[in-house]
Amino acid sequence: MATDFKCPHCANLLNVGQNIVFTARNKWGKEGLIMLHPEIGNYTVLKHPSFIVSEGEKLDFYCLYCNEQLLSDINDNLAKIIMSDEKGQECEIHFSRISGQHSTYKIIGGSVEIFGEDASSYLDLLNDVNP
Numbered sequence: 001m002a003t004d005f006k007c008p009h010c011a012n013l014l015n016v017g018q019n020i021v022f023t024a025r026n027k028w029g030k031e032g033l034i035m036l037h038p039e040i041g042n043y044t045v046l047k048h049p050s051f052i053v054s055e056g057e058k059l060d061f062y063c064l065y066c067n068e069q070l071l072s073d074i075n076d077n078l079a080k081i082i083m084s085d086e087k088g089q090e091c092e093i094h095f096s097r098i099s100g101q102h103s104t105y106k107i108i109g110g111s112v113e114i115f116g117e118d119a120s121s122y123l124d125l126l127n128d129v130n131p
């Protein structure tokens with residue numbers, strides 16, 4: 001079983017090949033496809049050049065199937081998806097919605113793994129998860 005990523009709302013798969021695919025909306029209300037790398041901590045972002053996203057801009061991420069926004073319940077600046085690993089074990093992935101900000105949190109039960117050089121931006125939230 002490979003690692004898969006799912007929508008937390010409808011549980012449909014968001015990954016294909018070496019990409020996790022989302023629809024996103026920028027601050028001007030323009031929508032575009034955004035593809036993120038499935039390796040946690042790899043911040044390669046693919047998008048059409050006409051979909052302009054400025055550094056520091058906060059994006060809205062949506063599921064391609066149910067169109068629900070993929071919001072983290074921990075912090076408004078984070079988006080949330082579900083990861084299912086090789087063993088079929090599921091965990092939550094919370095990642096920054098802010099362009100250029102590299103912070104990702106992998107949460108299983110009460111434990112949190114942090115990734116990215118900007119992860120300390122939201123270290124406060126870890127106290128809420130793991131008191």
Ligand SMILES: [Zn+2]
Pocket residue numbers: 007008009010011012063064065066067068
């Ligand atoms: Zn969905």
